[in-house]
Amino acid sequence: MLLIFTRASGHVPLKILSIEDGTVLKSFNHLLHRNKKVDFIEQFNEKLLVKQENENLQIFDVRNAELTEVSSTEFKTPSAFIFLYENQLFLTFRDRTVAVWNFRGELVTSFEDHLLWHPDCNTNNIYITSDQDLIISYCKAESEDHWVEGNAGSINISNILTGKCLAKINVSSGCPxxxxxxxxxxxxxxxxxxxxxxxxxxxxxxxxxxxxxxxxxxxxxxxxxxxxxxxxx
Structure with a gap:
């Protein structure tokens, strides 16, 4: 478990605790750019993800202090995360789009047909299978050449590792x-x-x-x- 303390001028104090007994496993200060808003600090096992406004994404390994940075032009601050523990990957959601990243800061997957219905990522409308290989979402409906206007969306099923759309339920594919x-x-x-x-x-x-x-x-x-x-x- 990650504890985030009140930010100082040039750093934020952090502690990593054992969930089993509360033992402090590591206590350290993570350096920050002064006068820049912290967009998020997220912990995934031994990896720490830190993003400040208009700055690069930092992926910090708390075991060996190894730091990886991803350019702010490549990684925009998402509205939500989903960590894929089985695959050691994470999903990001931003402006109706989904992307898959690894902890080396590399974009693994962009989805070919998976434009979410809600621009702010309503995760109630997203399901990840237990094998973490499929994502099922409520999406904007698409015809052959344009996005369909109106209130009816579609249910899209895509492969997380390839980004391919495997199946879709929409107005034209269902029974009357x-x-x-x-x-x-x-x-x-x-x-x-x-x-x-x-x-x-x-x-x-x-x-x-x-x-x-x-x-x-x-x-x-x-x-x-x-x-x-x-x-x-």
């Missing part, structure tokens, strides 16, 4: 109608479900949550109307 479950929210009472019908276009509108059941090979989506849809083979 699908089942959905609605519920009334009567305080703490048990929810009462009713069967309804909805078009694929309606089910792909305003999705607020996405989950993939890896055992059943089913995708569950919820929308702002409180409806849950199940997408299954």
């Amino acid at each position: 109608t699908i089942d959905e479950c609605g519920s009334n929210h009567g305080g703490l009472k048990k929810q009462i479900h009713s069967r309804m019908r909805s078009t694929v276009a309606e089910a792909l509108e305003d999705i607020t949550a996405l989950f993939y059941d890896e055992e059943r090979n089913e995708i569950y989506t919820g929308n702002r109307h409180g409806l849950v849809h199940v997408w299954s083979n």
Whole structure:
């Protein structure tokens, strides 16, 4: 666990603790550029990621003090991270785009067709499989030559290591109608479900949550109307 203390003028005091018993494993000061805002400080195992406003990304190895820098023109401050512990990689999300990086500061993957619906990266609409090889997201719908306007998006499934789009659920790929479950929210009472019908276009509108059941090979989506849809083979 990383503890970040109050910033001094030219550095920030840091401590790395053992989660098991709270033992201080390392205590040190990380140098900072004066008068520059700290965009983020993130810890991934022995790696420390530090980014200041308009400065290079610093990847610091706390074991041997080895420092790697990535140019600020190549690495823009993301709105969110997802660390991939199995692959020793990390995902960054910025302006609807997803990228995969390694801890040598190298861009591993750019996705060919995975423009997220939400510009601020709503991670409720993103699922990473347990093998950390696939990413499933609610994305902007795309036709052959342009982005489709309107409220209906698409559910895109892409390979994390190659960036290839493997499958997509959109208005043109689904069946005309699908089942959905609605519920009334009567305080703490048990929810009462009713069967309804909805078009694929309606089910792909305003999705607020996405989950993939890896055992059943089913995708569950919820929308702002409180409806849950199940997408299954």
